[in-house]
Amino acid sequence: MADHYEVLGVARDASPEEIKKAYRRLARQLHPDVNPGEDASEQFKLVTHAYDVLSDPDQRQRYDMGGDASAFGGAGAGFGGFSDIFESFFGGGGGGTRAGRPRSRRERGQDALVRVDLDLGDVVFGVHRDIEVDTAVLCETCQGSCCQPGTQPVTCDICHGSGQIQRTVRSLLGNVVTSQPCTTCQGYGTTIPYPCSTCQGQGRVRARRTVSIDIPAGVETGLRLQLPGSGEVGPAGGPNGDLYLEVTVAPHDVFSRDGDDLLATLEVSMIDAILGTSVTIDSLDGSVDLDIRSGVQSGDELTIRGRGITPLRGDQRGDLRVGVQVVTPSHLDPKARALVQELAKRMRPAPPHLAEFHPGLFSKLRGKFKR
Template sequence: MKRDYYEVLGVPKTASEQEIKKAYRKLARENHPDVNPGDKAAEERFKEATEAYDVLSDAEKRARYDQFGHEDPNAGGFGGFGGGGDFGFGDIFDMFFGGSSGGQRRNGPSRGADLRYDLTISFEEAVFGAEKEIQIPRHETCSECHGSGAAPGTQPTQCSECHGTGQIKVSQRTPFGVIQTARTCPTCHGEGRTISSPCKVCNGQGAVRTVKTIKVDIPEGSEEGLNLRYTGSGEAGQKGGPAGDLYVVLHVKAHKFFEREGNDVYCEIPITFVQAALGAEIDVPTLDGNVKMKVPEGTQTSTVFRLRGHGIPYRRGNGRGDQHVRVIVATPTKLTDKQKELLNEFGDSATEQQQMGKKSFFDKVKENIRDAIG
């Protein structure tokens, strides 16, 4: 017993023409004999879906089917694969081969492939810029034949098999009848032309493998992952097409002293207990060399000072970022007896607030209690 045509296509009886067509396309793609060679079940599903579409895609047939079902007294039964509604050759070709039925040439000029080179540079090179040389293996247009692939004095000729299209038409018998599909020409391999006298330098390929030396200008202020594009420095194009591009990706080595955040740099400097307590002027390394920095008396550990204009140059525009210096107060070690005695005297004579450089924990507790009592 035949299944309901709407059920076969998986659409409601109110489905539009486009919904019916879309449902059939999906089923046809999944079950076409060319996609499932030797699968009898898939072939039967394809035939069943095609029969259903043949009826439901035709307004007159669909109206009779809706009225009489499979028992239409005037039609002698529905079915067959000859109709196919408005599902023409172009639709079938697009459905199964993903292209156009026009047999368009694919042997015109084409752009070469892009290349990528990962370049590791030092922290200083990223900051101040540099010029580097890199070696790039790539294909270049053959200087002997200028990319034609043919020996000097000769020219490629049109393929006699496909007449320059790069494709040949192959007839196939399907449930729709006999249709033609386009296949790559076996004689010219889709090129649309043949070379009787290949170039001896490139063996008819039109390009040769070389190693190209390229100068890379690293701009000041470069950051990790920056892409530098060199137009036309990629793989050679084919049949007169333009060369691809080269992308140089920068990777910056970490610095032993500085850390970068945007255009600012950060570092840590140890200072002595005496320098922190009494104040001092210390030497601080920067990207431009040592500079003097004042440490005020009573400086606490982890205090951060800013040196303006000693950071990373801006890649776009003028100016530079800043350098942030965090001072770490070092605790004295291996003290002599005399030094310990002096520190004890200092501890006995100084208040807790003087030694802590701020209100003690207990002072804060007392203040909070007084505030709470009111």
């Protein structure tokens, strides 16, 4: 790596103004708009990078210290005795310091959480959905390199690619070498002179994308489904995180869920309850015939096998359980009333009386089914 002072053609004790003038002079000569040659382009990059370092007082000081071996415990520094113990803890070494491993720009992306609203009918058999997700995707311009096309990262001049800056601290027990992340390259060991203009050097951009998913049968509100690798892409094109789908099932006007069973209420007229009848009702997956026996009572349960919900794990569907509610007419014309009175005389029903309490079925049933 060429010395920055030599690249700009200035002395090591050059003033900030001298450095600035040297950079302007060279930039006018080497700028691609003026000098399109390939060699000039490479020289322009070196000149620009050298100016970026030397024009910043902190970076220039670190660069100057990096070039002075005695400032980092070279031949003039004495290591030994108890200092060796401290060096083993702080990462130093008397016979030559051990550089830390630089950070990787590629990191795993974050997980994403999306809410999915379903109907009860979707839960019976499962459903396919295309979900729109607003998340981070790979930058198509740089393909995750973070650099403008045709360029690449360069080794950091301050830490020389280690990602760490080592400092010597004198104590009563000797010299102790400590390491900390290089603030110039943020610990990566490289810098990016020409960041990608599309993603600003991140290697990823925000975008809306479509994720196709098959939601299994039997899911319920609050359940989270995991789709590995479908979350956000990581910085610098790192691996994707996971996508989590949080399910919300909307209430149904007619049916309610009890485990893998479906519940419904069937209103039956007094006449049909006395004589019995057959009715066709609409379940969530088609019509089904239902026989109502003569003498059915309010609170009786009629079961239709295999018309419930397919379980999340397994293939044996639950049942459709229909609770009967006998509807007593509230208004009768004189002729109808006379017929009921005649029926009462023939049946001689027992007068109203208290009986043993039987808990009703309808605390579990919500909604009404209308035939």
